[in-house]
Amino acid sequence: MKEKPILLNEEGxxxxxxxxxxxxxxxxxxxxxxxxxxxAYIVQGKNKIMVAVYGPRELHPRxxxxxxxxxxxxxxxxxxxxxxxxxxxxxxRREVELSKVIRQALEPALFLEMFPRxxxxxxxxxxxxxxxxxxxxxxxxxxxxxxxxxxxxxxVAAVAVxxxxxxxxxxxxxxxxxxxxxxxxxxxxxGLNQITLLQADGLxxxxxxxxxxxxxxxxxxxxxxKQKEALKSKYIGSGEELG
Amino acid sequence: MAKSEEIIPIIKKKTxxxxxGKNxxxxxxxxxxxxxxxxxxxxxxxxxxxxxxxxxxxxxxxxxxSVLGKPFPDTPDEGVLIVNTELIPLASPTxxxxxxxxxxxxxxxxxxxxxxxxxVVDLKKLCIVPGKSVWALYIDIYALNHDGNLMDASGLAAYxxxxxxxxxxxxxxxxxxxxxxxxxxxPIQHEAIPVTFAKIGEKIVVDPCYEEELIxxxxxxxxxxxxxxxxxxxxxxxxxxxxxxxxxxxxxGRKISRExxxxxxxxxxxxxxx
Numbered sequence: 001m002k003e004k005p006i007l008l009n010e011e012g013x014x015x016x017x018x019x020x021x022x023x024x025x026x027x028x029x030x031x032x033x034x035x036x037x038x039x040a041y042i043v044q045g046k047n048k049i050m051v052a053v054y055g056p057r058e059l060h061p062r063x064x065x066x067x068x069x070x071x072x073x074x075x076x077x078x079x080x081x082x083x084x085x086x087x088x089x090x091x092x093r094r095e096v097e098l099s100k101v102i103r104q105a106l107e108p109a110l111f112l113e114m115f116p117r118x119x120x121x122x123x124x125x126x127x128x129x130x131x132x133x134x135x136x137x138x139x140x141x142x143x144x145x146x147x148x149x150x151x152x153x154x155x156v157a158a159v160a161v162x163x164x165x166x167x168x169x170x171x172x173x174x175x176x177x178x179x180x181x182x183x184x185x186x187x188x189x190x191g192l193n194q195i196t197l198l199q200a201d202g203l204x205x206x207x208x209x210x211x212x213x214x215x216x217x218x219x220x221x222x223x224x225x226k227q228k229e230a231l232k233s234k235y236i237g238s239g240e241e242l243g
Numbered sequence: 244m245a246k247s248e249e250i251i252p253i254i255k256k257k258t259x260x261x262x263x264g265k266n267x268x269x270x271x272x273x274x275x276x277x278x279x280x281x282x283x284x285x286x287x288x289x290x291x292x293x294x295x296x297x298x299x300x301x302x303x304x305x306x307x308x309s310v311l312g313k314p315f316p317d318t319p320d321e322g323v324l325i326v327n328t329e330l331i332p333l334a335s336p337t338x339x340x341x342x343x344x345x346x347x348x349x350x351x352x353x354x355x356x357x358x359x360x361x362x363v364v365d366l367k368k369l370c371i372v373p374g375k376s377v378w379a380l381y382i383d384i385y386a387l388n389h390d391g392n393l394m395d396a397s398g399l400a401a402y403x404x405x406x407x408x409x410x411x412x413x414x415x416x417x418x419x420x421x422x423x424x425x426x427x428x429x430p431i432q433h434e435a436i437p438v439t440f441a442k443i444g445e446k447i448v449v450d451p452c453y454e455e456e457l458i459x460x461x462x463x464x465x466x467x468x469x470x471x472x473x474x475x476x477x478x479x480x481x482x483x484x485x486x487x488x489x490x491x492x493x494x495x496g497r498k499i500s501r502e503x504x505x506x507x508x509x510x511x512x513x514x515x516x517x
Contacts, residue, residue: 194483200476
């Protein structure tokens with residue numbers, strides 16, 4: 001591995017100039033794809049991710065349908081050009097796992113029992129990746145599901161918290177993820193105060209986990225606001241007017 | 244493997260929930276009680292290391308094979324570690340044949356994260372010629388009988404197989420690697436012990452059995468090293484947790500992981516002394 005870069009400078013600022021508790025810039029656009037029932041495009045730092053939702057619709061093959069609820073399906077996929085070294089377009093084991101955990105992060109928010117025998121399909125295409133793509137994908141997918149008019153208990157917003165040079169930091173970019181000591185993606189239904197995704201990689205103490213969950217919540221509340229603004233600006237007009 | 248739809252009679256679901264209301268479980272355990280664990284070390288002579296782990300009626304085998312290989316370009320001075328899990332149809336009427344599905348891959352990746360984050364094996368010591376030749380360790384995990392909590396059984400089987408693994412010694416002559424007859428133990432430096440919880444309604448139980456898994460809302464696996472530090476977390480299932488519930492699992496998991504670690508140490512000592 002190359003020499004580990006300095007992740008925190010003397011003033012306590014990160015490689016991209018952020019403070020420890022600062023998110024990257026986030027922009028969410030709603031309804032960007034005409035064919036999809038709902039869609040969203042998120043730019044979070046250098047991450048660029050497109051999400052489309054199709055459904056509720058008839059499920060093929062039919063034997064997979066459930067008599068009492070809709071089946072939620074999720075495909076997280078990275079474009080070959082999204083990373084420095086070309087990625088094979090075939091789904092990797094990482095993408096299979098992430099598709100599963102993203103689905104399970106979104107599922108608690110949906111009233112699937114309202115649409116028996118159907119499927120709701122969420123397609124996530126990572127066009128450019130720079131760390132924290134599963135979290136940005138969840139944030140955008142929740143907005144796309146709302147855009148598709150699917151009844152939800154709450155939106156789901158997500159952010160990764162990590163440990164860099166011994167300090168807990170919000171919203172890791174790729175460099176911080178690669179050279180940091182730990183990476184902990186968290187997704188929540190912020191209004192209901194429920195955690196729907198939690199993973200961890202690296203070493204942390206139980207006390208640090210508590211700090212991680214608190215910082216994640218603070219970040220998620222800011223992202224939640226951006227999600228609502230994005231939806232309002234499509235459906236009610238300018239988000240700023242309504243606050 | 245693909246999984247066929249698993250169903251549970253409503254009456255059984257109601258029984259489990261009613262028992263949990265009285266803080267007891269379908270198999271008579273307390274909510275924070277782990278099942279009996281037993282480990283057989285080195286059951287497969289042809290593998291470099293192996294272990295069968297039983298947690299109650301759940302049975303999993305892991306085998307380690309070592310192969311001379313090339314390092315990954317971003318880590319030229321480290322050996323390679325690859326974890327693979329297969330939920331074969333032999334283990335459960337609900338498992339179907341076919342290539343590994345998302346459940347198999349999830350288990351393998353969570354086990355891999357625990358072992359890698361805790362640095363169970365000193366991968367630098369598996370480097371032979373930097374950038375050219377390293378040991379690749381393949382840990383293959385097979386479910387043999389599924390009665391819930393395959394995650395912990397797989398993680399323990401992988402860890403137990405590693406601690407009893409012996410790989411051939413080698414000699415290097417003019418950058419040519421020669422494998423010798425004599426064997427040596429792997430450079431094991433840390434532990435990774437997973438502990439899994441299931442949330443059923445408002446109750447949290449440790450080490451869910453199969454029937455509890457069928458009705459659980461959500462699952463949480465936390466792996467610990469020997470210092471009680473967390474080396475992997477994975478939430479599963481379609482439900483959710485509060486932050487307080489997660490901290491409860493972390494505290495209880497740390498305690499249980501130490502108990503499991505002591506048991507494994509004793510079983511390994513017994514196995515080595517006979």
